[in-house]
Amino acid sequence: MSVTAAAGFRAAGVAAGLKSAGPDVALVVNDGPLSSAAAVFTTNRVKAAPVLWSQQAVADGVARAVLLNSGGANACTGPDGFADVHASVEHAAQLLSVGAADVLVCSTGLIGERLPMDRLLPGLDSAVAALSGKGGADAADAIRTTDTVAKTATVTHPDGWSVGAMAKGAGMLAPSLATMLCVLTTDAVAEASSLDAALRAAVRTTFDRLDADGCMSTNDTVALLCSGASGIAAPDEALAEAVRAVCADLAAQLLADAEGATKEVEIVVSSAASEDDAVEVGRSIARNNLLKCALFGNDPNWGRVLAAIGTTTAAFEPDELDVAINRVQVCRGGAAGDSRDGVDLSGRRVLIEVELHAGEATATVHTNDLSHDYVEENSAYSS
Amino acid sequence: MSVTAAAGFRAAGVAAGLKSAGPDVALVVNDGPLSSAAAVFTTNRVKAAPVLWSQQAVADGVARAVLLNSGGANACTGPDGFADVHASVEHAAQLLSVGAADVLVCSTGLIGERLPMDRLLPGLDSAVAALSGKGGADAADAIRTTDTVAKTATVTHPDGWSVGAMAKGAGMLAPSLATMLCVLTTDAVAEASSLDAALRAAVRTTFDRLDADGCMSTNDTVALLCSGASGIAAPDEALAEAVRAVCADLAAQLLADAEGATKEVEIVVSSAASEDDAVEVGRSIARNNLLKCALFGNDPNWGRVLAAIGTTTAAFEPDELDVAINRVQVCRGGAAGDSRDGVDLSGRRVLIEVELHAGEATATVHTNDLSHDYVEENSAYSS
Numbered sequence: 001m002s003v004t005a006a007a008g009f010r011a012a013g014v015a016a017g018l019k020s021a022g023p024d025v026a027l028v029v030n031d032g033p034l035s036s037a038a039a040v041f042t043t044n045r046v047k048a049a050p051v052l053w054s055q056q057a058v059a060d061g062v063a064r065a066v067l068l069n070s071g072g073a074n075a076c077t078g079p080d081g082f083a084d085v086h087a088s089v090e091h092a093a094q095l096l097s098v099g100a101a102d103v104l105v106c107s108t109g110l111i112g113e114r115l116p117m118d119r120l121l122p123g124l125d126s127a128v129a130a131l132s133g134k135g136g137a138d139a140a141d142a143i144r145t146t147d148t149v150a151k152t153a154t155v156t157h158p159d160g161w162s163v164g165a166m167a168k169g170a171g172m173l174a175p176s177l178a179t180m181l182c183v184l185t186t187d188a189v190a191e192a193s194s195l196d197a198a199l200r201a202a203v204r205t206t207f208d209r210l211d212a213d214g215c216m217s218t219n220d221t222v223a224l225l226c227s228g229a230s231g232i233a234a235p236d237e238a239l240a241e242a243v244r245a246v247c248a249d250l251a252a253q254l255l256a257d258a259e260g261a262t263k264e265v266e267i268v269v270s271s272a273a274s275e276d277d278a279v280e281v282g283r284s285i286a287r288n289n290l291l292k293c294a295l296f297g298n299d300p301n302w303g304r305v306l307a308a309i310g311t312t313t314a315a316f317e318p319d320e321l322d323v324a325i326n327r328v329q330v331c332r333g334g335a336a337g338d339s340r341d342g343v344d345l346s347g348r349r350v351l352i353e354v355e356l357h358a359g360e361a362t363a364t365v366h367t368n369d370l371s372h373d374y375v376e377e378n379s380a381y382s383s
Numbered sequence: 384m385s386v387t388a389a390a391g392f393r394a395a396g397v398a399a400g401l402k403s404a405g406p407d408v409a410l411v412v413n414d415g416p417l418s419s420a421a422a423v424f425t426t427n428r429v430k431a432a433p434v435l436w437s438q439q440a441v442a443d444g445v446a447r448a449v450l451l452n453s454g455g456a457n458a459c460t461g462p463d464g465f466a467d468v469h470a471s472v473e474h475a476a477q478l479l480s481v482g483a484a485d486v487l488v489c490s491t492g493l494i495g496e497r498l499p500m501d502r503l504l505p506g507l508d509s510a511v512a513a514l515s516g517k518g519g520a521d522a523a524d525a526i527r528t529t530d531t532v533a534k535t536a537t538v539t540h541p542d543g544w545s546v547g548a549m550a551k552g553a554g555m556l557a558p559s560l561a562t563m564l565c566v567l568t569t570d571a572v573a574e575a576s577s578l579d580a581a582l583r584a585a586v587r588t589t590f591d592r593l594d595a596d597g598c599m600s601t602n603d604t605v606a607l608l609c610s611g612a613s614g615i616a617a618p619d620e621a622l623a624e625a626v627r628a629v630c631a632d633l634a635a636q637l638l639a640d641a642e643g644a645t646k647e648v649e650i651v652v653s654s655a656a657s658e659d660d661a662v663e664v665g666r667s668i669a670r671n672n673l674l675k676c677a678l679f680g681n682d683p684n685w686g687r688v689l690a691a692i693g694t695t696t697a698a699f700e701p702d703e704l705d706v707a708i709n710r711v712q713v714c715r716g717g718a719a720g721d722s723r724d725g726v727d728l729s730g731r732r733v734l735i736e737v738e739l740h741a742g743e744a745t746a747t748v749h750t751n752d753l754s755h756d757y758v759e760e761n762s763a764y765s766s
Contacts, residue, residue: 046693046701046717076689078702082576111686112719215673215687215696289672289753290761297762303494304433304598306459312430313597318429319461334429335461335497370672372755378673379680 002136002152003028005164005189008227013136013142016123018071018109018116023142025123026068028183029096029131030339034228037063038196039104040203042220046168047080048075051219052104053089057101063225064102067092067127068143069120075218084115089223091121091374095128106221108145108168110139140166141182143291146377153249155242161188161230163242167250170256180217180254186248188234191224197377198240199224209279209365210287212258213374219335222247260373263295265350266366272375273359277314281354282365284308292370297362300343302330305352315358322355371377385519385535386411388547390570391610392513396517396525399506401454401492401499408506408523409451412479412514417611420446422487423607425587425603433488433601433723436472440484444575446608447485449566450475450510451526452503455492455553459634468497474504478511480722489564489604491528491551502613523549526564532641536632538625544613546569546625550633552640561636565605565735567629571617573609581623582607591631592662592748595641595671596757605630638749643756646678648733649749652654656742659752660697664737665748667691675753676731683726688735705738 004011011028018024041051057063074081081317085105093100107115123239130138140150143166151167169180184199203222224243227323255264267285272278283293287307295303302323309321328343330336385395394411401407416421422441424434440446450471457464470487478485490498506653513521523533526549534550551565567582607626638647650668671691673737677684685706688719692704711726713719
């Protein structure tokens with residue numbers, strides 16, 4: 001049901017010719033009565049034009065629509081690229097009879113090339129004409145790039161309100177955020193400050209702990225729009241939990257669809273001195289190309305796990321480290337433990353458990369293996 | 384000529400059966416009259432047993448021999464692994480009639496497995512028997528793992544002294560150091576403090592600026608031994624330059640032989656606010672898997688260069704960034720510059736030039752592309 005699972009929203013996805021085939025322009029419109037909103041963006045200092053725009057547009061906690069496109073990131077396009085965003089927003093705002101400053105924009109695709117405005121603007125006309133309370137699936141489909149499937153999620157609260165969402169992302173998945181565009185909608189009654197708190201908390205432990213390839217995008221955007229159409233006020237805690245559940249669901253879908261991956265790797269770091277330490281260790285393991293290649297080759301090479309841990313600033317003693325791979329404790333006290341021959345890596349899921357023996361904190365980071373297909377997809381992407 | 388290019392040194396390389404085939408034990412002996420020495424080691428906090436030993440052994444600025452082996456890293460082997468180092472050193476010291484604390488040890492190979500001492504100790508007997516003033520090439524050959532060629536370098540100073548060296552390394556090449564073992568020798572007359580200063584300065588701008596795959600080893604060691612056999616005192620500056628030249632030569636050889644690489648990529652970051660900024664930016668680009676895949680595919684994807692720069696803390700403004708790839712300025716002022724179609728990436732060498740427009744500092748970082756063969760070699764390494 002995607003973004004139209006929540007009442008008060010219409011959406012559409014249409015083909016404007018930005019990509020060689022398939023839908024590439026999506027629109028999500030909030031018909032209210034509320035128009036509160038929140039969003040988080042990439043922390044990359046090189047931000048795409050739509051990010052620069054949307055950061056400003058959402059700063060007042062109000063948004064009425066989100067315009068999205070695949071087929072071009074509109075990043076590193078200079079003042080001309082920003083003018084293109086502005087023209088798109090003005091056009092959409094006029095069609096929807098809303099203020100331009102209440103329209104957010106998300107783009108994804110190749111960096112460094114202008115969008116073909118002669119196709120995008122007519123595409124907006126088509127998208128507005130196609131808007132429907134059942135258009136969520138079409139919108140989710142239109143924002144795909146190398147995604148093999150559209151990603152959507154929904155949570156319905158027993159009190160009678162819902163959160164719906166769609167996301168795209170299959171590569172350049174690293175904090176913060178994992179490269180992706182994501183729009184969440186809710187028909188709960190909530191203020192922008194509650195939305196903001198819920199969204200930031202959810203992103204911190206879901207999308208921000210995906211690290212497929214260590215590469216941070218220029219375009220990442222996660223937006224949450226609130227229509228209040230259910231008429232039911234959501235307590236902050238319930239809203240936060242629903243938003244978190246939707247984000248966790250989508251993050252798992254992103255991981256499952258990561259470019260060229262044959263493994264989904266869950267790295268659980270325990271007994272850390274702090275959550276930051278646990279995340280740092282998990283991320284260092286997640287980014288170790290040699291380990292990721294080993295996992296692709298079904299090789300439980302725990303030495304590479306220790307070598308990765310050793311590059312961090314986390315509190316630990318090398319001779320106290322324990323590592324288990326798929327429940328076999330291959331490393332005990334910093335040296336060989338049970339036989340690596342007992343580790344079954346034939347399946348798609350890999351669980352790496354690390355004990356730092358330095359405290360009480362825990363964190364989980366998700367990544368993939370490094371495969372021939374990853375190299376293939378990313379060597380041929382722009383050509 | 385390797386390590387025996389300098390007078391006063393003997394070396395050997397023999398097959399002890401640590402690997403399934405080929406030589407795997409090397410020995411370098413300093414016959415003096417001097418025995419001053421210096422060494423730098425991996426900054427990984429998970430250090431192999433031979434590193435833990437050698438750090439202590441060289442702390443007094445004296446070394447008489449270096450024992451090296453391929454076929455096993457003796458890392459993450461706990462107290463037993465350290466006892467193995469100690470047994471090797473005692474055995475070698477007795478055979479050579481030197482103090483055990485004057486013998487350095489370097490190991491390379493798979494992490495997490497004990498060395499077969501029943502093969503290594505007899506191998507030391509063979510190595511001592513084979514020691515020769517012409518044994519440098521054999522020693523260089525014996526320390527290879529996935530290296531396709533042995534790496535050696537020599538500088539002869541007009542004043543009549545020399546620096547010789549051998550190195551191994553083909554993967555896990557990242558600071559600090561690039562994964563490698565390297566032994567340098569000199570017959571100049573020099574004190575340990577001069578050797579130490581020369582070696583640290585050389586490593587900082589050569590091996591430490593290689594970043595093939597972002598992975599830091601547990602075993603990296605670069606040792607410099609001084610026999611003084613030429614009888615000629617080397618001024619500090621001349622010694623430093625000779626050591627730097629040898630390290631630069633070996634670093635280039637390591638890069639050329641990096642596992643599975645099809646490109647040698649030189650990243651020159653200029654007009655940075657500081658050298659640290661320039662190195663941070665260069666390293667971030669060198670570690671970007673998406674860019675490295677693009678280069679493998681001959682795709683001058685400068686957007687990925689900017690996305691990598693954007694993740695750093697260096698001083699720059701996104702709309703002032705300039706990037707040239709193989710002399711074509713594909714990005715000007717943070718946006719598209721000259722056509723990417725003009726970039727010729729058909730050759731093995733790739734030059735990426737970045738201007739930050741934030742100051743006067745410059746640094747160069749070297750890396751490789753990310754290829755199918757890299758994935759292949761590293762997915763099958765331990766199996």
